[in-house]
Amino acid sequence: MRIVFEKRKTLSRKAIFLVPLASFFISLILTAILLAIFKANPFVTFIAMFKGAFGSWPNFTETLVKATPLMLTGLGVLVAFRLKFWNIGAEGQLTLGGIAASWVVLFWTPFLPPWMVLPLAILVGMLAGAFWAGIPALLKVRLKVDEVLTTLMLNYVAILFAEHLYYGPWRDPKGFGFPGTPQFPDFTWLPRIAGRAHLGLIFALVLALVLWFVLNRTRWGFELQVIGNNPGAAQTQGIHIAKNIMTALLLAGALAGLAGVCEVTGISRRLQQGLSIGYGYTAIIVAWLAQLNPIATIIVALLIAALLVGGDQVQMMMGLPASMGLVLQGMLLFPMLAGSLFTEYRLRIIKTKLRDAQSG
Amino acid sequence: MIISICQPYALCAWPFANFCFRRETKKVTTPILDMKGITKRFPNVVANENVDVELYPGEVLALLGENGAGKSTLMNVLAGMYRADAGEIFIRGKRVEIDSPRDAMRLGIGMIHQNFMLVDTMTVAENIILGLPDLPFVPNMVDVNGRIRQLSERYNLQVDPDSRIWQLSVGEQQRVEILKLIYRGAEILILDEPTAVLTPQEAKELNGILQQMTREGKSAIFITHKMEEVIAFSDWVRVLNKGRLVTVKQTNRTNPQELARLMVGRDVLFRLEKKDHDLGDVALELTDVSANNDKGLPALQGISFRIHSGEILGVAGVAGNGQKQLVEILTGLRNVSGGKIRIFNEDKTNKSPLEIINSGVSHIPADRIARGVAGDMSVANNLAMKCYRKPPLVRKGFLHPARILDLARRMIDLFSIDTPTPQTHAKFLSGGNIQKTILAREIDACRGLLIAAYPARGLDVGATEFVRKQMIAQSEAGTAILLVSEDLEELVGVADNIAVLFEGKVMGILPSNKADTEKLGMMMAGVKLEETTA
Ligand SMILES: Nc1ncnc2c1ncn2[C@@H]1O[C@H](COP(=O)(O)OP(=O)(O)OP(=O)(O)O)[C@@H](O)[C@H]1O
Numbered sequence: 001m002r003i004v005f006e007k008r009k010t011l012s013r014k015a016i017f018l019v020p021l022a023s024f025f026i027s028l029i030l031t032a033i034l035l036a037i038f039k040a041n042p043f044v045t046f047i048a049m050f051k052g053a054f055g056s057w058p059n060f061t062e063t064l065v066k067a068t069p070l071m072l073t074g075l076g077v078l079v080a081f082r083l084k085f086w087n088i089g090a091e092g093q094l095t096l097g098g099i100a101a102s103w104v105v106l107f108w109t110p111f112l113p114p115w116m117v118l119p120l121a122i123l124v125g126m127l128a129g130a131f132w133a134g135i136p137a138l139l140k141v142r143l144k145v146d147e148v149l150t151t152l153m154l155n156y157v158a159i160l161f162a163e164h165l166y167y168g169p170w171r172d173p174k175g176f177g178f179p180g181t182p183q184f185p186d187f188t189w190l191p192r193i194a195g196r197a198h199l200g201l202i203f204a205l206v207l208a209l210v211l212w213f214v215l216n217r218t219r220w221g222f223e224l225q226v227i228g229n230n231p232g233a234a235q236t237q238g239i240h241i242a243k244n245i246m247t248a249l250l251l252a253g254a255l256a257g258l259a260g261v262c263e264v265t266g267i268s269r270r271l272q273q274g275l276s277i278g279y280g281y282t283a284i285i286v287a288w289l290a291q292l293n294p295i296a297t298i299i300v301a302l303l304i305a306a307l308l309v310g311g312d313q314v315q316m317m318m319g320l321p322a323s324m325g326l327v328l329q330g331m332l333l334f335p336m337l338a339g340s341l342f343t344e345y346r347l348r349i350i351k352t353k354l355r356d357a358q359s360g
Numbered sequence: 361m362i363i364s365i366c367q368p369y370a371l372c373a374w375p376f377a378n379f380c381f382r383r384e385t386k387k388v389t390t391p392i393l394d395m396k397g398i399t400k401r402f403p404n405v406v407a408n409e410n411v412d413v414e415l416y417p418g419e420v421l422a423l424l425g426e427n428g429a430g431k432s433t434l435m436n437v438l439a440g441m442y443r444a445d446a447g448e449i450f451i452r453g454k455r456v457e458i459d460s461p462r463d464a465m466r467l468g469i470g471m472i473h474q475n476f477m478l479v480d481t482m483t484v485a486e487n488i489i490l491g492l493p494d495l496p497f498v499p500n501m502v503d504v505n506g507r508i509r510q511l512s513e514r515y516n517l518q519v520d521p522d523s524r525i526w527q528l529s530v531g532e533q534q535r536v537e538i539l540k541l542i543y544r545g546a547e548i549l550i551l552d553e554p555t556a557v558l559t560p561q562e563a564k565e566l567n568g569i570l571q572q573m574t575r576e577g578k579s580a581i582f583i584t585h586k587m588e589e590v591i592a593f594s595d596w597v598r599v600l601n602k603g604r605l606v607t608v609k610q611t612n613r614t615n616p617q618e619l620a621r622l623m624v625g626r627d628v629l630f631r632l633e634k635k636d637h638d639l640g641d642v643a644l645e646l647t648d649v650s651a652n653n654d655k656g657l658p659a660l661q662g663i664s665f666r667i668h669s670g671e672i673l674g675v676a677g678v679a680g681n682g683q684k685q686l687v688e689i690l691t692g693l694r695n696v697s698g699g700k701i702r703i704f705n706e707d708k709t710n711k712s713p714l715e716i717i718n719s720g721v722s723h724i725p726a727d728r729i730a731r732g733v734a735g736d737m738s739v740a741n742n743l744a745m746k747c748y749r750k751p752p753l754v755r756k757g758f759l760h761p762a763r764i765l766d767l768a769r770r771m772i773d774l775f776s777i778d779t780p781t782p783q784t785h786a787k788f789l790s791g792g793n794i795q796k797t798i799l800a801r802e803i804d805a806c807r808g809l810l811i812a813a814y815p816a817r818g819l820d821v822g823a824t825e826f827v828r829k830q831m832i833a834q835s836e837a838g839t840a841i842l843l844v845s846e847d848l849e850e851l852v853g854v855a856d857n858i859a860v861l862f863e864g865k866v867m868g869i870l871p872s873n874k875a876d877t878e879k880l881g882m883m884m885a886g887v888k889l890e891e892t893t894a
């Protein structure tokens with residue numbers, strides 16, 4: 001018997017649904033083995049995880065809290081990935097969006113009517129995210145600089161800059177040395193809708209619908225499709241590739257920037273350590289698992305958020321080692337990612353019996 | 361005026377004249393290849409249905425059929441790219457399962473695909489040994505090169521093992537593909553439209569190679585749409601129609617007309633009627649244009665000509681004499697280094713592709729995969745790729761999917777594009793149908809000037825006839841057409857005037873009714889028009 005791994009020659013509709021499902025079960029089995037090694041009952045753990053994420057209204061709103069930035073950054077990553085522009089800088093774009101919003105709130109408030117501060121913070125935050133994504137886009141279209149490197153490096157720049165601010169010049173003098181800015185005035189807080197879940201969730205849902213429409217039903221979306229699919233054909237048809245990469249990335253950055261704005265004005269209400277817990281990176285997984293579809297991104301973001309929340313809960317409730325939550329999340333994600341390969345590839349098992357005939 | 365090309369075989373068979381001898385089929389009892397009842401289905405399509413193929417050592421089989429008839433699919437099944445849904449394959453009388461190209465290679469089956477599969481940046485020798493199953497960790501390149509030289513001498517396949525693929529012409533790349541197969545000990549060679557991209561001279565060389573191989577007992581199957589090649593190359597012909605095998609004929613018992621009829625189901629006239637019509641104003645004017653190639657060397661030098669509305673100017677020449685660069689500067693894909701281009705009396709020198717498209721220019725690119733289609737988009741969207749900017753397909757930036765679908769249905773119908781649905785991704789179409797998709801889009805959207813590079817490449821006889829008629833009809837309706845082609849028959853039949861390119865210069869422009877192959881041949885070899893008449 002021999003097993004071969006081959007690219008699917010035709011698109012399989014069944015595979016698109018079955019593969020994620022199958023990989024989810026494999027994830028469960030692998031995780032169960034790991035849990036058994038740590039002498040935790042897998043079933044109890046899974047149920048606890050599920051309950052942790054969805055079991056009660058407060059828990060569910062917590063899941064929504066985590067899902068919101070994943071949705072927004074996921075949408076941003078998706079726009080760039082559609083163009084085969086490998087933007088792994090959502091983390092930095094989110095951070096810069098948070099910084100910019102904080103700047104508006106902390107320093108412009110005295111000069112503005114109160115109702116104007118939040119909208120302006122949102123606007124400036126999105127512009128900052130766009131700017132941060134625009135740099136690698138410009139470098140790519142002008143100088144052909146590889147975007148993977150630039151977007152990644154800019155993440156560190158943004159994160160360290162934020163640290164510099166809340167440890168240094170922006171630190172709350174009354175904060176007992178806690179790394180963070182003073183709390184924002186309450187009229188600048190992003191309204192909450194349930195528990196800690198805030199208006200950002202509504203933004204994400206609406207933007208996903210809008211984005212789906214833009215990508216599938218507008219001239220611009222059409223051009224993005226052609227560029228992502230075959231730049232040579234796009235160029236031949238007079239589609240301006242550089243201009244489209246720029247606009248798409250400005251949009252991608254603005255979406256990630258909005259995620260940052262929502263985090264600082266809706267959750268922490270100050271710029272502080274832990275603005276992002278790697279949302280920008282997880283967003284890549286979200287966009288990929290959603291196969292770059294905006295609507296699917298919403299659903300996947302929700303599931304991954306459930307995994308994050310449920311994992312944290314389990315670790316606390318079951319008394320597992322502190323890093324176990326992360327390990328669980330990784331174990332669950334890994335097969336799902338590997339599985340996404342199988343929508344494009346398949347394994348084929350070849351019986352040996354027939355082979356004998358030809359080896360003679 | 362009626363230009364008749366009734367004698368295309370007299371005209372076109374000249375490169376093969378030396379090879380038009382027929383060998384008697386040898387009496388060997390077991391066929392080297394026997395495919396029985398092969399069936400292959402794709403979603404919504406039966407590409408092959410119960411097809412049989414039989415091939416004896418030393419034989420060449422020609423596989424014929426309309427675009428989408430299932431020729432490439434059948435050969436891909438044999439080469440291990442696809443797996444048949446039903447049917448059996450016997451090699452030298454033994455039943456085999458071919459699950460991968462590697463299996464096929466082990467059984468002595470090698471295929472050259474419609475699009476070459478070489479690694480551009482690697483050398484010839486590296487490409488040849490790439491993917492060999494028993495390759496040592498550090499291959500002995502001296503041995504490899506020696507063996508390659510030996511083989512290339514034996515089959516008269518001249519290539520330098522140390523040159524890199526991107527430096528080679530298409531014809532040379534094909535030699536590398538053939539060498540690769542021979543090096544691996546292929547006994548059955550499959551060539552999918554090998555001559556579509558070759559010059560007549562290169563096609564003739566290919567035939568010589570095939571003859572040498574069959575003399576040694578190797579066999580070959582080749583797919584082509586050129587009837588004269590079927591006659592010149594093959595011993596047997598099998599004709600597919602809509603996935604079914606409809607005819608098996610011994611080549612020397614048939615003729616091109618009959619084969620065409622068997623394929624298309626009607627007589628193909630091979631003749632084009634052109635009405636006399638008045639020419640309009642100058643549509644395209646080049647004044648002393650020069651341009652460089654990718655390596656920065658001059659590719660075009662001092663090109664000047666004009667095309668009037670309603671006129672078809674053919675561009676003849678051996679591949680690589682500046683045709684590619686000429687098409688690119690006219691469509692905004694390459695800048696000129698000197699001179700002026702005027703389109704409809706406006707300066708379009710070094711303008712962007714969009715500006716040129718907006719002035720009414722359509723472009724049928726030479727490389728349909730790299731420039732022509734977006735494979736992962738639907739056929740409908742590919743057909744809309746030129747008009748999506750303007751109403752009725754778009755309104756205030758919003759697409760109108762229903763109208764795109766209408767447009768697609770109309771074009772699929774008009775150009776008989778063989779696709780399961782308008783939503784099917786373009787990459788799932790057969791080679792010829794991808795070409796038809798591009799033709800439909802560009803010809804339909806054309807508003808005055810059509811730049812067509814090898815428009816009939818990969819089309820079956822029926823579709824070729826249709827496209828040529830379309831171009832003539834367009835010109836009668838006032839479109840100016842620049843037609844780049846290697847097919848002299850096509851140029852003489854379709855174009856009003858023919859310009860010959862040689863080493864980036866125009867050797868002369870002559871009316872096509874005064875053009876004969878001899879004169880064109882001399883000009884293509886670098887003789888100026890004045891000198892030929894002298
Ligand atoms: N991977 C695929 N998925 C779905 N359909 C396919 C696929 N490959 C081929 N087909 C369909 O199978 C049919 C036969 O295609 P094939 O490429 O074998 O035609 P062909 O005879 O080689 O045509 P051509 O002369 O145009 O190259 C076509 O209808 C095509 O759309």
Ligand SMILES: [Mg+2]
Binds near residue numbers: 431433
């Ligand atoms: Mg084919």
